[in-house]
Amino acid sequence: MRARCALIYAQIGVEIREIELRFKPKSMLQLSPKGTVPVLLTENQLVIDQSIDIMYWALAQHDPEQWMPEKDSFQRLQMEDWIGINDGPFKQLLDQYKYPERFPDLAKTEVLESAMNLYLLPLNQILENKTFLLDDKLSMLDIAIFPFIRQFAASDSKKFHELPLKNLSKWLNYFILSDLFHKAMTKYPLWRDAEK
Numbered sequence: 001m002r003a004r005c006a007l008i009y010a011q012i013g014v015e016i017r018e019i020e021l022r023f024k025p026k027s028m029l030q031l032s033p034k035g036t037v038p039v040l041l042t043e044n045q046l047v048i049d050q051s052i053d054i055m056y057w058a059l060a061q062h063d064p065e066q067w068m069p070e071k072d073s074f075q076r077l078q079m080e081d082w083i084g085i086n087d088g089p090f091k092q093l094l095d096q097y098k099y100p101e102r103f104p105d106l107a108k109t110e111v112l113e114s115a116m117n118l119y120l121l122p123l124n125q126i127l128e129n130k131t132f133l134l135d136d137k138l139s140m141l142d143i144a145i146f147p148f149i150r151q152f153a154a155s156d157s158k159k160f161h162e163l164p165l166k167n168l169s170k171w172l173n174y175f176i177l178s179d180l181f182h183k184a185m186t187k188y189p190l191w192r193d194a195e196k
């Protein structure tokens with residue numbers, strides 16, 4: 001999702017090959033044996049197989065509204081820190097929250113409490129004074145993390161709306177209603193390698 005958003009924003013034409021995770025095409029595994037999506041193959045034959053790296057690459061090609069904070073700036077460091085928390089500990093809590101059956105030893109209420117204290121409440125607090133997470137202007141950070149928060153919220157939307165996260169909910173809604181999100185959600189026919 002975040003990689004697609006960045007590619008759309010940067011106006012980079014891509015051929016999208018939607019796949020079924022249960023039937024990963026050989027052509028994909030040849031490019032990236034670790035077998036996770038997304039995988040991007042650039043015109044220069046560079047393979048980028050981490051969604052965050054696809055974002056960095058896309059914005060380095062074209063960044064019409066300066067989503068990327070300047071290198072070594074305070075905002076850049078802040079962005080990298082939050083992405084680190086998002087992709088590390090929060091992603092782990094998200095999986096535990098979404099798939100409690102895979103984690104029978106964990107209490108869902110405790111998972112929620114950890115996610116709140118580590119991540120959701122601090123983000124909500126930032127949005128007390130700003131429209132977006134780094135500034136009043138949208139940045140790569142917002143796009144890099146909103147899909148994860150969307151998944152967390154969608155996993156139990158009734159519960160999410162009861163949480164004291166008014167600013168974060170409003171911020172999330174902005175993205176869910178955006179054109180960019182709708183474009184990024186477009187479904188494509190499943191790709192199958194030609195039979196050999």
Ligand SMILES: N[C@@H](CCC(=O)N[C@@H](CS)C(=O)NCC(=O)O)C(=O)O
Pocket residue numbers: 021035036037038049050051052
């Ligand atoms: N750190 C990777 C994680 C990507 C990832 O885990 N993708 C999931 C789908 S959202 C996947 O491909 N899982 C492989 C599988 O389920 O076989 C990234 O952000 O690109």
